Amino acid sequence: MHNTDIIVIGGGIVGSSVAYGLARHGARVTMLDEGDIAFRASRGNFGLVWVQGKGYGFSPYARWTMQSARHWSALASELTQRTGIDPFLQQPGGFIFFTNQADMDARVQVMQSIQASVDEKYDYTLLAPAEIRKRIPTIGPKVIGACYTPMDGHANPLRLLPALQQGARQLGVDYRYNNKVQAIDKRAGRFVVSTAAGEQFSGSKVVLCAGLGNRRLGEFVGLNVPVTPNQGQVMIGERCAPFLSYPTMHVRQTNEGTIQIGDSLEDVGYDDTTRLSLQQAIAQRAIDYFPVLADMRIVRCWAALRIMSPDGMPIYEESTDMPGAYVVTCHSGVTLAANHVFTIPGWILHGESAGMIAPFSSARFRVPNEAQS
Known part of the structure; x- marks a missing residue:
């Protein structure tokens, strides 16, 4: 014992x-x-x-997520100092892109609801294509707008x-x-x-x-x-020159230069196998956002299971x-x-x-x- x-x-x-x-x-x-x-x-x-959109209809989760995002830099510094392993946290803010008005309108409703439900500052900005290009010049013509929050970031898991x-x-x-x-x-x-x-x-x-x-x-x-499990599929593209300085909901460039493309949401039980048809849809969405990715080689793909409560x-x-x-x-x-x-x-x-x-x-x-x- x-x-x-x-x-x-x-x-x-x-x-x-x-x-x-x-x-x-x-x-x-x-x-x-x-x-x-x-x-x-x-x-x-x-x-x-990621903070953006979390806690819709349940304000304790919005506040909980915001608190963790605020304290993440202290965690990254402590781990780096203690272990010498840098998790490469970057928190420049994050984007969600839209290619149709209905999705953009739905996002506005979500963000307005969360902003009204929390008793602290909850910043977000809706950007037109011209404003997006000032920050991300490679954005594609199919993108009609974006939602940006300064609270978001990414790390190397x-x-x-x-x-x-x-x-x-x-x-x-x-x-x-x-x-x-x-x-x-x-x-x-x-x-x-x-x-x-x-x-x-x-x-x-x-x-x-x-x-x-x-x-x-x-x-x-x-x-x-x-x-219960919820499957998400992810694709990894080859290393390339830096072109994306912000994390986005579906595409991000890692600190190593690789391109991470995702993700999907499927209730398929405990199946963690990948499917080509779904990967094609994920890749097409990424190309719609960033046409520069059209000729990029994919080096690996995987599916993983999220842990989802009701x-x-x-x-x-x-x-x-x-x-x-x-x-x-x-x-x-x-x-x-x-x-x-x-x-x-x-x-x-x-x-x-x-x-x-x-x-x-x-x-x-x-x-x-x-x-x-």
């Missing part, structure tokens, strides 16, 4: 952020990672630190994840790879986690950060975690059946990394920021008569 203070289940960006954050507070942490057999959202994400994991290890986190969790019990006031590797870990608290696996794991500790927003909750068991799950692990490092650990350890976190309970998914029963 391996004894620790807190067991974090999940070693992706969310789990590594929480484990790193807990260790910053001096907690003894063991992080159990299923390994590459898992449906890792961390290895297939787009790398955006292939550097963020190892930076978090290395930083966690440096702070004493016991990182156990290829340890799929089979069962969670509670004995004499402590959680006992059993893994497929035949090991057992004991801790006073356990935090579920296993993405799509949280649905199964939640049943062990009395937590309802109604997450409303698409995070779930943060402590079990009432087994206090000390928590779930931290979302589909925006990059954007929310700063909150998961700087805010979530204080909630888990000391109940801090409980009022800010309470709206993200799974209770919001219960029908009224069920919540009263």
